[in-house]
Each structure stands twice: as C-alpha cells, then as structure tokens.
Amino acid sequence: MAEALKEVEVLLVEDNPTDAELCIRALKKSNLANKLVWVKDGAEALDFIFAKGAYSERTGMTVPKVILLDLRLPKVDGMEVLRQIKADPRTRTIPVVVLTSSKEDRDVAQSYQLGVNSFISKPVEFDEFAKTVSELGLYWLLMNHPPVAAK
Amino acid sequence: MAEALKEVEVLLVEDNPTDAELCIRALKKSNLANKLVWVKDGAEALDFIFAKGAYSERTGMTVPKVILLDLRLPKVDGMEVLRQIKADPRTRTIPVVVLTSSKEDRDVAQSYQLGVNSFISKPVEFDEFAKTVSELGLYWLLMNHPPVAAK
Numbered sequence: 001m002a003e004a005l006k007e008v009e010v011l012l013v014e015d016n017p018t019d020a021e022l023c024i025r026a027l028k029k030s031n032l033a034n035k036l037v038w039v040k041d042g043a044e045a046l047d048f049i050f051a052k053g054a055y056s057e058r059t060g061m062t063v064p065k066v067i068l069l070d071l072r073l074p075k076v077d078g079m080e081v082l083r084q085i086k087a088d089p090r091t092r093t094i095p096v097v098v099l100t101s102s103k104e105d106r107d108v109a110q111s112y113q114l115g116v117n118s119f120i121s122k123p124v125e126f127d128e129f130a131k132t133v134s135e136l137g138l139y140w141l142l143m144n145h146p147p148v149a150a151k
Numbered sequence: 152m153a154e155a156l157k158e159v160e161v162l163l164v165e166d167n168p169t170d171a172e173l174c175i176r177a178l179k180k181s182n183l184a185n186k187l188v189w190v191k192d193g194a195e196a197l198d199f200i201f202a203k204g205a206y207s208e209r210t211g212m213t214v215p216k217v218i219l220l221d222l223r224l225p226k227v228d229g230m231e232v233l234r235q236i237k238a239d240p241r242t243r244t245i246p247v248v249v250l251t252s253s254k255e256d257r258d259v260a261q262s263y264q265l266g267v268n269s270f271i272s273k274p275v276e277f278d279e280f281a282k283t284v285s286e287l288g289l290y291w292l293l294m295n296h297p298p299v300a301a302k
Contacts, residue, residue, distance in 0.1 A: 093263035105299045112244035112298040117268045119296040132294060139290045143283060145270040147263040148256045 009035035011064040013045040015073050026133040032141050042076030049091055063094050066140035071100040086115035093147035095140060160186035162215040164196040166224050177284040183292050193227030200242055214245050217291035222251040222258060237266035244298035246291060
C-alpha cells in the first residue's frame, strides 16, 4: 500500500479536477500535502473512511487529521458522506470541513445539524481560493489538536 | 442591554484574567474583538448561552459565531458546558473551540466525543499564544461560514 494511504493527514473529497489541483497546489506551497489522498466521489470517500472495497487494507490505519469535503459529488453526495461519518462512533471525531461553492442557507444549516466541524465557501476568485485553502490547511494540520483514540 | 450582549460574535469563557486579557488584546489587534463577551466561569457561560439568569433578556438574540472555551473552570467545568451546548438542538450548531492548557489525551478524546468543533492547546510562550488566538479568530470569524437557523 502507498505510504499516503497508511498515514493520511488530509482526505480531499472533490470531483472537480481544477478545484482539486488548486487545493493540492495551495497545500503543497505550505508543505502540507505530503500525506494527502484525493478521492473523486462520495462512494470512494466512504470506502476510504470506513476501510471498505478498494480500501479494505486500511482497517485500523490512522485516520486523517481533516477531511475536506465538497457537497456536490457523484454517486453519493457530500451531505450523505458527512451524515455517515458523524453518525458512526468510530469516525464521528474526525474533523470534517465542508468546502463548497454553495452558500445556500439550507446547506449551511444541514451541515451544522449533522455535526460538521467547519463550513467554508469556496471563494470565486483564484488567488483568494488558494489563500483560503492554505489558511485552512495551516489551521487544521498545525494548530488544531487532532482527535485521539478514546481511552 | 449593552450592544455586545445583543450582537455577540465571540463568547470567551476563561477564568484566568491574564489569559483572557491576552486573548482580547490579540483579537483586538486584528479588529475581531468588537463584539466579544467574556464570562469567567461555567455557570455564567451556560446562563449566557441558554439565556437564563442574568442573561434572560438574550432570549431569541443572535448566537455567537464562536465560543472559546477553557476546560478548567469554577462552578461548572468546561467539559460540562461543552456537553450541554452539544446535547441541545437549539445550541449544538454553535462552533465551540476548546482553548486549554491541557494536552491530556483524555481531554482531547472526550471533547471530540462530545462534538467539539476544534481543540487548541494554549502555547506556553506569550507571543505564540497571541499569534494562535489571532489566527483562530481570523479562521472562525472571517473564514468559517457561521451556522444559520434551520429552515
């Protein structure tokens, strides 16, 4: 198994390759993308998080320090991915940041109701988007104390 | 009622005056402390959040964009404050950041189990602490999209 799959720090769930590449580049600039895994739809995200299907070897592996989750996703949408993560005691402590172009009140309210840790609207402007991703990477990877296994 | 009580953006729950003043000064430098309310124990925090006692006039008022919560507090400890906020559907969507000198695994694990949005260990060194508070203020007040009332 690739190293990134063993010791993942960031799970990026994003179907839009332009947005994903921008995120990865912004995190690389701050040296925060060494242990990043990018998945392109909600079904693959759930397989990764719950160590199923192609990711069944991840059973018992370290959990990401943060999941960056788009909402509009093929196969299983982001809201359902969030719901499943936060409904399961094994995974609900993993920090999830919704990173979406949606600013709809319904999406914001529902994300918080489901237990999202933070909700970030993607800035439309390229440089601003890169800056936002870099700052949220610094916050969740360097400042925030990640969850530890309950004793 | 004072303006800050009506339109609070930051609720700082901190019994240590040195730490509280450092937080307020760091947020002021970034112009983020205009709508900050500082309460000094867990009982006052709960009164504020649930609009009880001295804060009963706050019924129906805006909720903070973020609650900065120390864990070691007089009267009601921070973990119990967190538990009550996250157990009540009226308040569970409010972002809560634990800001504590504790790095004990048990505190980290329990905070995430209760649904904390983020856990920050107070840096021991003064300048580093001020920088951390400033950055978390920028993140939660300017970058994060705060919760809205469910439709």
